[in-house]
Every structure is written in C-alpha cells, then in structure tokens.
Amino acid sequence: MKVRFVLPAAFAVLAGLSTQVQAGPVMDQIKTDDSLVCLVNTNSPGFSVPDSQGVYQGFNTDFCRMAAAAILGDANKADIRGIGFSDSMKTIVAEGAHIASRSITRTGTRDANPGMRFVATTFYDGQGFMIPKKLGVASAADLNGATVCAEEGSTTLLNIADWFGDRGIEYRVENIADKSARLQAFFSGKCDVMASDRTALSSDRLLAENPGDYTILPEVISNEPLTILSRPDASLETAIYWAFQVMLNAEAMGITSENVDAIMADLENQPKGIVRLLSAESAAGEMAQQIGLPADWSYQVIKQVGNYAEVYERHLGTETTFGMDRSGTVNALSKDGGLLYPDPIR
Amino acid sequence: MRVLRSQFFWQAVVVGTLVWLGYVLASNIEANLAKSNIKLSFDFLSGQAGFDISESLLSVSSESSYASVILAGVINTVTLAICCIIGATVIGVLMGILRSSGHYLGERVAAFYIEITRNLPKLLILLALYLAMVTALPVVRESWSLFDVIHISNRAVYFPIIAQGAGLYWLFLMVALWPVALVLLGRVAARAQDKTGKRFPVFWPVTAGALLLIAAPALLGLAPYTLSWPELKGFDFAGGGRISVQFCVLVLALSIYHGGQVAELVRGAIQSVPVGQFEAAKASGLSFGQMTRLVILPQAIRAAVPSMGNQYLNITKNTSIGLAVGYSDLVSVMTTSINQTFRPIELMTVSMCVYLGICLIVSWLVNVYNARVMAVRA
CATH class of the missing domain: 3.40.190.10 (Periplasmic binding protein-like II)
Incomplete structure (x- = not known):
C-alpha cells in the first residue's frame, strides 16, 4: 500500500539540499557505518519481494548485495529497503540512501540531475x-x-x-x-x-x-535501460560499475560461486585473464588499492553473489516461475548476441 | 502598562525568531541549489507535458503545457472536494440527528456507523470500496443498462447529455438565474410579510417559472435540445457523458469516512441546545421532524459551524488520496510532473500554494456563514 506523502518528501528534498554536497564522502560514510543502504521495489516478483522472513530477495536485490560484497566484503551488510518508484529518486537526491537498484530507467534528464548518478545497466527492458x-x-x-x-x-x-x-x-x-x-x-x-x-x-x-x-x-x-542509481561519489560509482563488470567477466570466463574456491586454490595454473580478475597481486588488487576496496573484492562478489548468469537464472530464468529465457535476448552477453559487454579488467 | 510592554517583548521575540528561521531556510536552500547548479525556475510550466490524464473537465492532452495539465488537476481536486463536502454533510447531518434521536434502533445504527468509519483508515476504506466496485460491476461490454439511457460498468457510468449549442447555453442561463430570482423574490416576500403579516409563496412559483422558461424554446421550436447518447463502439462508449468509477468511489469513500466525523459534530451541537428547547417544542405539539427542522437545527448550527469548517478543510486536503485509484487530481498530476521534470521544489511550492488558496477560500466562506448565523443570535 504505497501512498506518496507530499510534505515529508518535500522536506526530505529541502533537507537534502540544505546539507553539503562534497566529492567522495559517500564511500567513507558507507565504510564508517559498515552498512550500505540500498533501495529496491517493495513488491516486484522476481526483482525484489520480501521472503517469509521479511528479507527482500530478487534480481535487483542481488546487485545491492554485490555492492556490499565489493565494498564491505560482506553481502549481508547491504541494508535493503523497499520504496515506491517516485520516492526512490527523491530519496537518493536527499541523501537518504546510498544506492538504488530498483528498475529505474536511465534517461537523459534524470541523469542530468547533479544529485544522482546512473552507474551500471543491469537489465535492458522495453x-x-x-x-x-x-x-x-x-x-x-x-x-x-x-x-x-x-x-x-x-x-x-x-x-x-x-x-x-x-x-x-x-x-x-x-x-x-x-x-x-x-x-x-x-x-x-x-x-x-x-x-x-x-x-x-x-x-x-x-x-x-x-x-x-x-x-x-x-x-x-x-527502450528501458534499468540502471543502478548511486549518490554522486566518484569512488562509489567506480566500485559499483566494476563490481558489475566482475560479474559479467566471471560469466564469460565460466567462474561461478560454486567453482570460484577451487579456481582460487589453483590460481597460478589459470589463464591470465582469470588471474587478473581474482588475484590481489594483479589488476584486481591494483584496482582495490586505487578505489579503496578490500583486496579480495572481486572474489567476494563472485563467491557471495555469483556471476551475472547465476543471478539471472536464480530469479528470472527458465527454472523460475517467470521462465524468461535469456538466450537470444538483449540481456545475453555480447558474445551470445546480447548487449552485456564485459569491460576488460587489466 | 508594564504587562502590556512585556507581552509586546515576547511577541517580538517570537516574530523575530520565525523571520530568522525563514531567512536561514531560504538562504540555505538558495546557497545549496547554487552549489549543485540547480536554478529555481518556473519556465518549465509552459513546456509540453507529454502525458495524458484520466479525466478532466478541460480538454487537455499530452500536447498541453504543464500549466494547463496542472490546472486540470486543480479543477479535478476542487470538483471532488465540493462533491465530498456535500456528501459528507448530508450523511453526517442525517446520522447525527439519528444518533441523538432517542430512537433505540436509530441510535444504535448511527453509533455503529460512526464507530466503524471513525476507526478505519480512509485509504483502506477507499481501496476496499474500489476493489469491490471494480470486481462487482460488469465490464463495459456487458454494462447494466437502465432503459438504454444510463449504462453502468466498472469503468464509468454513461448517460446522455445535452449536446453543445444554443439550447445548452439557454439552460445554463436559466439554471443560473433561478437562485437569483429566488433570493430577490424572497426579499420582496419578506418585506410584504413585515407589512401585511402574510407571506406569499416563493419557491414553487419561481421554480415553475424557471422550468417553463427552460422548456419554452424547445416547445416553440426555437432552440431544440439535441441529446448526445452514449453508444458502445469498439472498446468503449462514445458520445454522451461519463462519470468514472474512481470518482464515484472517491466521493463515496470520503463522504462515508467524513460523514462519521460530521455526525459526531452534529450530535455534539444538538446536545448543546438546552433541554428546555426540546421540551418546549414537544409541548407546542411539533412533530419530531418539525422540532428538528424549526427549533433544534437552527440553534445547533451555530455550535457546529466552526468545527464543520475544520472538517471541510480536512475533506479538501484528503482528496489527495485519489491518486491511489487513478483519479487525476492535483497531487497525481504533480507527482508525474516531478518525475518528468525533476523540479520538486517548484512543483511542491505550486501545489502547496494551490491547496493553501483553496483552503483559505473554504475557510473564508465558513467564516462568512458563521458571522451570519451568529448575527441571528444577537
């Protein structure tokens, strides 16, 4: 039952506008709080619905967990909150949350707002x-x-x-x-x-x-590119964007949450691309230092959340009640004819 | 004198603090907007809105400007508020009288109604009624038809209307003149009564005259009334008039919800009338209806008017729950506009000013009426 209360929202916006906007404090705040506040849909089967324990589960929620795993090393440190559509963007602008993974379409005028940044498109819809x-x-x-x-x-x-x-x-x-x-x-x-x-x-x-x-x-x-929304903060945006690329690369390289431990144990015998993706001594470690992430961030994302295909199949794929076959759609990897193009981690 | 001076001091402190707080808020907003490169501007209001609204008394489309779509929303809000105020007053006064009638069954029925409606959230009442109506009423292709004149479906109620033309304008003119004639002739009658002690009838002659004038041009064949009939075409009825189900549900839900509160006000007001008045009325041989109408209500109204004004303001503001069921009121239009333009401060300022304006008008009308009924006492 979602009603938009105009006045609280107005005050939220006013409050947001009357505090300081600085470059980069959001990432620090997430680390200090040891918690990442992430907004999702209140009731959208497959994307985010509360389970019997009242914990949100779904495709969108997994990207909240991805961000928490990459930044804080623990996917469960994502503080996932349900919110109505039009309040979600206001809340981000008013600095009431860190990110939103809520099936929000990236549009030009929305992206032009200096109070929010569209970071990574997780799903191409229409x-x-x-x-x-x-x-x-x-x-x-x-x-x-x-x-x-x-x-x-x-x-x-x-x-x-x-x-x-x-x-x-x-x-x-x-x-x-x-x-x-x-x-x-x-x-x-x-x-x-x-x-x-x-x-x-x-x-x-x-x-x-x-x-x-x-x-x-x-x-x-x-065209509805459903995109993760974040507060403006260069290091937070970089962290989310590349955590998502880790999930795409992992899929392309066949690394899953199941086999990632075995691969880590035998890392020196892996192809160079996998080493760069997972090793703290290689590209992933270098990125961690520059962005300010835990050294094993890419491993944590894959281990705790999985690669993109795992997340898709878990919530939306043919094994679920939705039965949305991914093959041949725009949401397949680029090598399979889709739009999801894993950027190189090197 | 000293007392006065210290009073003045504290008043000045309060006013000063308020002005200072307002200044801090305004300068804070301005500074931070400037820092985020946002400029407050109302220019977007003349831009094309690009979305349609569900119903409107104005002809607006997706090509209309934001300003005209917002105006349509304001008119929808006002229409809804007026209908709900009438509905809540009628239900409330009847229930209030019943509640204090002394009739066993009547009192219990009214008490049941009041307790139920006062203790349920209005949004719940609205959604329950909406879901019930939408499910229970037939789809548009299987509408219930009353003699092929009125058609009822879960989308809307369809009915014939007088098509635009000379006939319609004549009708509007006569309907507008009718109350004017009533008031004027009423004054003449009152003066005659003062002089002669006899009162000649006013209401029926004037109404009959108005009806005759309304019918005259059609009967004489000067300006015939042409009717536009609703006709089922494809997905929906075309022609005729329509009132949407969500509008009916909103009027019903808000009238029922606020009716319960009005009823308690009316009961309180009736109880404030001294018992001697009831006894005197009964002793004079007046029936219950006569007693209520001629003796009790005129006195009870004085006690009820200020708090009724409060209720009317609440009703006006509560029409904003309409967006839950798809009624394009001001808040609904504003929400969509904010999501498209992302100008929440400007749009919320606009709608706060509109609500404030509407409520000040309602408040003023109630005060004028209050002054009138108070004068009767003097």
Missing part, C-alpha cells in the same frame, strides 16, 4: 502491452479507443502518450498509483490493456487467477 486473450487483439495498432492502465508517475505514461499520439490512435489512460488497485482494475476489465515494462508485465501476469488468459503483445514501444 515497454509493452498486456491484454486479455479474449479481446482477440493481435497488435497494439488495433487498440483504437481502448483504456490503458499504467503506473502513476512513471515514464510509461509519456511513452504511451507518444506512441498512441504518433499513430493517431485514440485512447484513455487510467494512471493508478496503488499496485493492487491497478492490477485489479486490469484483471476485472476496467482497463482493456495494461502498459508497463515487459518484464514487469510477465511478472504481473503471474498474479492473475489464470495467467494463461493474458498475453503480451509483440510491440516494444520504448
């Missing part, structure tokens, strides 16, 4: 439409006159306005902030169509009484 099969609509171009449900305050509203406007298609919008109200409005036919990121749609579809009654239309109407 906006689409979900529709009940019984309406018999095969393409979004047939939606003239339809009522569209979308999340209040999101880029979704602008993308559908652009998309329908460009094609001269009439539509009505129901911009509902409360998620359960929005889903109920769609499932009971108050809206004909639900617009959102396609991954969010496939996760929402599972909440229907009979998920098979709904289908996602083929049109992808926007």
Whole structure:
C-alpha cells in the first residue's frame, strides 16, 4: 500500500539540499557505518519481494548485495529497503540512501540531475502491452479507443502518450498509483490493456487467477535501460560499475560461486585473464588499492553473489516461475548476441 | 502598562525568531541549489507535458503545457472536494440527528456507523470500496443498462447529455438565474410579510417559472435540445457523458469516512441546545421532524459551524488520496510532473500554494456563514 506523502518528501528534498554536497564522502560514510543502504521495489516478483522472513530477495536485490560484497566484503551488510518508484529518486537526491537498484530507467534528464548518478545497466527492458486473450487483439495498432492502465508517475505514461499520439490512435489512460488497485482494475476489465515494462508485465501476469488468459503483445514501444542509481561519489560509482563488470567477466570466463574456491586454490595454473580478475597481486588488487576496496573484492562478489548468469537464472530464468529465457535476448552477453559487454579488467 | 510592554517583548521575540528561521531556510536552500547548479525556475510550466490524464473537465492532452495539465488537476481536486463536502454533510447531518434521536434502533445504527468509519483508515476504506466496485460491476461490454439511457460498468457510468449549442447555453442561463430570482423574490416576500403579516409563496412559483422558461424554446421550436447518447463502439462508449468509477468511489469513500466525523459534530451541537428547547417544542405539539427542522437545527448550527469548517478543510486536503485509484487530481498530476521534470521544489511550492488558496477560500466562506448565523443570535 504505497501512498506518496507530499510534505515529508518535500522536506526530505529541502533537507537534502540544505546539507553539503562534497566529492567522495559517500564511500567513507558507507565504510564508517559498515552498512550500505540500498533501495529496491517493495513488491516486484522476481526483482525484489520480501521472503517469509521479511528479507527482500530478487534480481535487483542481488546487485545491492554485490555492492556490499565489493565494498564491505560482506553481502549481508547491504541494508535493503523497499520504496515506491517516485520516492526512490527523491530519496537518493536527499541523501537518504546510498544506492538504488530498483528498475529505474536511465534517461537523459534524470541523469542530468547533479544529485544522482546512473552507474551500471543491469537489465535492458522495453515497454509493452498486456491484454486479455479474449479481446482477440493481435497488435497494439488495433487498440483504437481502448483504456490503458499504467503506473502513476512513471515514464510509461509519456511513452504511451507518444506512441498512441504518433499513430493517431485514440485512447484513455487510467494512471493508478496503488499496485493492487491497478492490477485489479486490469484483471476485472476496467482497463482493456495494461502498459508497463515487459518484464514487469510477465511478472504481473503471474498474479492473475489464470495467467494463461493474458498475453503480451509483440510491440516494444520504448527502450528501458534499468540502471543502478548511486549518490554522486566518484569512488562509489567506480566500485559499483566494476563490481558489475566482475560479474559479467566471471560469466564469460565460466567462474561461478560454486567453482570460484577451487579456481582460487589453483590460481597460478589459470589463464591470465582469470588471474587478473581474482588475484590481489594483479589488476584486481591494483584496482582495490586505487578505489579503496578490500583486496579480495572481486572474489567476494563472485563467491557471495555469483556471476551475472547465476543471478539471472536464480530469479528470472527458465527454472523460475517467470521462465524468461535469456538466450537470444538483449540481456545475453555480447558474445551470445546480447548487449552485456564485459569491460576488460587489466 | 508594564504587562502590556512585556507581552509586546515576547511577541517580538517570537516574530523575530520565525523571520530568522525563514531567512536561514531560504538562504540555505538558495546557497545549496547554487552549489549543485540547480536554478529555481518556473519556465518549465509552459513546456509540453507529454502525458495524458484520466479525466478532466478541460480538454487537455499530452500536447498541453504543464500549466494547463496542472490546472486540470486543480479543477479535478476542487470538483471532488465540493462533491465530498456535500456528501459528507448530508450523511453526517442525517446520522447525527439519528444518533441523538432517542430512537433505540436509530441510535444504535448511527453509533455503529460512526464507530466503524471513525476507526478505519480512509485509504483502506477507499481501496476496499474500489476493489469491490471494480470486481462487482460488469465490464463495459456487458454494462447494466437502465432503459438504454444510463449504462453502468466498472469503468464509468454513461448517460446522455445535452449536446453543445444554443439550447445548452439557454439552460445554463436559466439554471443560473433561478437562485437569483429566488433570493430577490424572497426579499420582496419578506418585506410584504413585515407589512401585511402574510407571506406569499416563493419557491414553487419561481421554480415553475424557471422550468417553463427552460422548456419554452424547445416547445416553440426555437432552440431544440439535441441529446448526445452514449453508444458502445469498439472498446468503449462514445458520445454522451461519463462519470468514472474512481470518482464515484472517491466521493463515496470520503463522504462515508467524513460523514462519521460530521455526525459526531452534529450530535455534539444538538446536545448543546438546552433541554428546555426540546421540551418546549414537544409541548407546542411539533412533530419530531418539525422540532428538528424549526427549533433544534437552527440553534445547533451555530455550535457546529466552526468545527464543520475544520472538517471541510480536512475533506479538501484528503482528496489527495485519489491518486491511489487513478483519479487525476492535483497531487497525481504533480507527482508525474516531478518525475518528468525533476523540479520538486517548484512543483511542491505550486501545489502547496494551490491547496493553501483553496483552503483559505473554504475557510473564508465558513467564516462568512458563521458571522451570519451568529448575527441571528444577537
């Protein structure tokens, strides 16, 4: 149940603006507190949902754990907090959290805000439409006159306005902030169509009484690079960016949380790339010194969180209820035709 | 004299502190904004908003400016507030009278209602009602139809409206003149009563006259009223008028929620009327209805008006929960605008000023009314 309280948010922003903005203190603060405050979605199956103990689990949460493992050496030192979409960016700007891993789309105007930095894109999504099969609509171009449900305050509203406007298609919008109200409005036919990121749609579809009654239309109407957001701090941004590259490199080199110990024990006999990735005497160690990370940061990330493929398959892959096959999609590694391109660690 | 001087001293200290705090806040914000390269500017208000809103009395689209979309949000907030104020007053006064009626069943029913609504969060009432309505009402293609005139679905209530044209403007004019005529003729009648002791009827003749004038152009064939009928076309009804389900649910939820609080105010006000008034009214042979209408309520109103004003302000501000169920009020439009422009300080300043403005107007109206009912006592 998420309602945005305007006044507290206003004061949060005012409070944030009336404290000093310096270069680099965020990293120091994380180390002093021995805890990294990370914002996630409150209820987004597969990306972040509280488990039976009330601890958030999911694809997005694992990147909070990644940052904590790299910076503090312990993934469990991530202080993961759920927050609504539009409050998440305000909270970062108001210095109420260190990073956000919350399916936030990196856009030009958002990135231009000096109070926050988009660091690493963890997932490439695109906006689409979900529709009940019984309406018999095969393409979004047939939606003239339809009522569209979308999340209040999101880029979704602008993308559908652009998309329908460009094609001269009439539509009505129901911009509902409360998620359960929005889903109920769609499932009971108050809206004909639900617009959102396609991954969010496939996760929402599972909440229907009979998920098979709904289908996602083929049109992808926007680019949504879902990106980790951080407070402006050069060393924090570098640490998160490269911790993510470690996960991509580990996948490309076949290093997993399962076999990393065996590889570490036999490091001198490994290919040079793996040595550079893991050895404290090589590139990884040098980076640790420069950024101010524990010497074994890359090992800790792989050991405690895993490589990118492990995280994906654990929460979203074909073995999960989402069954989102990664192969052939933009979220595959570049060598498999995707957009995830591991930068060299050397 | 000394007392006065020390009073003045402390007042000056308080005012001075407030001014100083305000100055510190303003200069702090300004300095830090400058440091972060953010300039406060309201120029973005004339830029294209780029998003659509769910319903509006103005014709706005994604090509309208932020200013006009925000204005549409303000009008939606005001419309909702007015409907909720009327709803809460009607429910509250009825329940308040019932609560203090002395009728066993009536008192228990009213007490039950008041305790339930006062002790539940309004957002919960709103969401429960919304989910219930959306689930229980039929989808638009299977709408319940009342004689093919009114159609009810879980999307909206559809009804025929008078299409724009000379007929509609004539209707508006007559509807606007009707209360004016009532007031003017009422004064004449009051003066006549003072002179002759007899009062001639005002309400029915004026209303009949207004109705006749409204019907006249159509009957004479000068300016016929053309109706626009709702018709199911594709995904939705086209033509006619519509009131969205979320608007109905909001009016219902807020009226029910605040009705409980108004009812307690009314009960308190009724109890503040001296018992002798009830006894005298009964002794004069007045029925319960007559007693309430002619003797008790006119006196109770005086006690109720100030706290009712407070309730009305609360209702106005509480309309902001509308965004939870997709009603495009001021807060909803503002939230989307902030996420697009990332100008929270400017937009929150705008909406705080709007809410302050609306509430000051409500407050002023209540004070004017209060002054009137107080004058009656003198």
